Amino acid sequence: MHVARINHVTDTNPNAPHEQVSGILPGSNCVPSSALLTDMYELTMLQAALMDGTAHRQCAFEVFTRRLPNERRYGVLAGTARVLEAVNNFRFTDDQVDRMDFLNKETKDFLRNYRFSGRIDGYREGELYFPQSPLMTVRGSFAECVILETVILSILNADSAVASAAARMVTAAEGRPLIEMGSRRTHEYSAVSAARAAYLAGFTATSNMEASQRYGVPASGTAAHAWTLLHTNPDGTTNEEAAFRSQVEALGAGTTLLVDTYDIAKGVETAVKVAGPDLGAVRIDSGDLGVLTRQVRKQLDELGAKNTKIVVSSDMDEFSIAALRSEPVDAFGVGTSVVTGSGAPTAGLVYKLVEVDGVPVAKRSRGKASVGGAKAAVRVTRASGTAVEEISYPIDSSAPDTGNLRAVQLTIPLMRDGNTVEGLNTLEQSRNHLAQQLVTLPWEGLALTRDEPALTVRHVS
Numbered sequence: 001m002h003v004a005r006i007n008h009v010t011d012t013n014p015n016a017p018h019e020q021v022s023g024i025l026p027g028s029n030c031v032p033s034s035a036l037l038t039d040m041y042e043l044t045m046l047q048a049a050l051m052d053g054t055a056h057r058q059c060a061f062e063v064f065t066r067r068l069p070n071e072r073r074y075g076v077l078a079g080t081a082r083v084l085e086a087v088n089n090f091r092f093t094d095d096q097v098d099r100m101d102f103l104n105k106e107t108k109d110f111l112r113n114y115r116f117s118g119r120i121d122g123y124r125e126g127e128l129y130f131p132q133s134p135l136m137t138v139r140g141s142f143a144e145c146v147i148l149e150t151v152i153l154s155i156l157n158a159d160s161a162v163a164s165a166a167a168r169m170v171t172a173a174e175g176r177p178l179i180e181m182g183s184r185r186t187h188e189y190s191a192v193s194a195a196r197a198a199y200l201a202g203f204t205a206t207s208n209m210e211a212s213q214r215y216g217v218p219a220s221g222t223a224a225h226a227w228t229l230l231h232t233n234p235d236g237t238t239n240e241e242a243a244f245r246s247q248v249e250a251l252g253a254g255t256t257l258l259v260d261t262y263d264i265a266k267g268v269e270t271a272v273k274v275a276g277p278d279l280g281a282v283r284i285d286s287g288d289l290g291v292l293t294r295q296v297r298k299q300l301d302e303l304g305a306k307n308t309k310i311v312v313s314s315d316m317d318e319f320s321i322a323a324l325r326s327e328p329v330d331a332f333g334v335g336t337s338v339v340t341g342s343g344a345p346t347a348g349l350v351y352k353l354v355e356v357d358g359v360p361v362a363k364r365s366r367g368k369a370s371v372g373g374a375k376a377a378v379r380v381t382r383a384s385g386t387a388v389e390e391i392s393y394p395i396d397s398s399a400p401d402t403g404n405l406r407a408v409q410l411t412i413p414l415m416r417d418g419n420t421v422e423g424l425n426t427l428e429q430s431r432n433h434l435a436q437q438l439v440t441l442p443w444e445g446l447a448l449t450r451d452e453p454a455l456t457v458r459h460v461s
Helices: 040-052 080-088 094-098 105-112 142-146 149-173 188-200 209-215 225-230 240-251 264-275 289-302 318-323 427-438
Strands: 058-065 119-123 136-141 178-180 256-258 281-284 309-312 331-334 349-356 375-381 387-394 406-409 411-416 457-459
Touching (some): 040 105, 040 142, 080 149, 080 411, 080 427, 136 142, 136 149, 136 349, 149 178, 149 318, 149 331, 149 349, 178 188, 188 209, 225 240, 225 256, 240 264, 375 411
Parallel strands (some): 281 309, 309 331
Antiparallel strands (some): 058 349, 119 136, 375 387
16 A cells, blocks of 8 residues: 655754654654554553553454444445554654653553554455444454554544445445545545545545545546636626636636536536537536536536536535435535544444453443454355345354355454455455445345344354
8 A cells, every 4th residue: 555755844943842753663764653643541551451460461352333323224344454554553662652751661661662463353444334243353462452442443433434424425326426525624634534435435536635646546626616716807897707718728628617606507608608518517516406407407408518517516415415316417526524424423433352361251331231252253145145144253263154045254364463464455446345245235224214234243152
């Protein structure tokens, strides 16, 4: 996976107490350490475990969810590749450790030499999941596993929230392209990972250039309303034609012209006048999109621009996309909703200790109970390919007999001895995998309405 270089600037004051380079791994060509992407209590637990001798007990931690947000029918696992990268870069620099005044020398020495040396198994990126699906199992000593909790959950919760929402939008769009354009509605680095997760879920492009360079997501974009407003005449009168003409001269007739800055009907007329019948597309970003797209389609056809496409944006989500399915919309631009998980900004995943020295352990808290033991899982399908249920079972045991039904292995090796397993799916392969898995759901499982999960997870001990 290509990782874009990040330029780090140090304070020009030689007496400055905090240099920005403190998080760069030595000899790593500017690869940032992920070790401080953690919570303080992970480190205080580590210190206590080193002091009482439990730090080196062999443990298994599991990532799963107890429920799907907003009563959705399924979740989409995203961020697995980013987790593996973060684990590889989870190394403390001397500067980072020196500043941890709340830790004793033994703990600091442990952190200076920290390298994850355990095993990680889990679902493929782009896999569907349900409550109690054992999405990722991290095995090793308590000390080396516990401090990975925060970074693993922060990546998987954010990316899976975006991918789960985006997959619903892809279903609602029924094959029409979706462009992710939400960078201005989230944290600057969240925008990059959100664009990747949306592409994984089936979006066709992103407006975010960092995501395009870092992950190879196709980039898309032409102009905003500011471009049209820029071409206002010195006397204050509008000059939409000048803006369109300049854009066409720069980008060609195949560009997309934004026609709703002033009057949409006039904007469409001017767009075809300037670009001709080979105009690529017009974009509408406001108003009653159902009514407007019908009017614009009729107008474009009458002007001879029968191949000019209509792109709509303006606070799209899966429900507004579904409402426009019968309208002459050729593509959707989605911003705020997709990068914020469309009302569910976190996937609700947790990271729980489930095994200590081979003995299953589990919480019994009301509403937060867990199933003990490290687990693997299979998905059971009919001959037609339609999924029936998931079955989890002890990770080092054979998969259960499913009779005449087909069992599809969900759990695969991801890391061995602290090294990422070779041959894992690329982003493009994960994207294709998800598309294939969505069609295995029972038809009601793709509904946008609130209901029970499309599949249940049954544990066989």
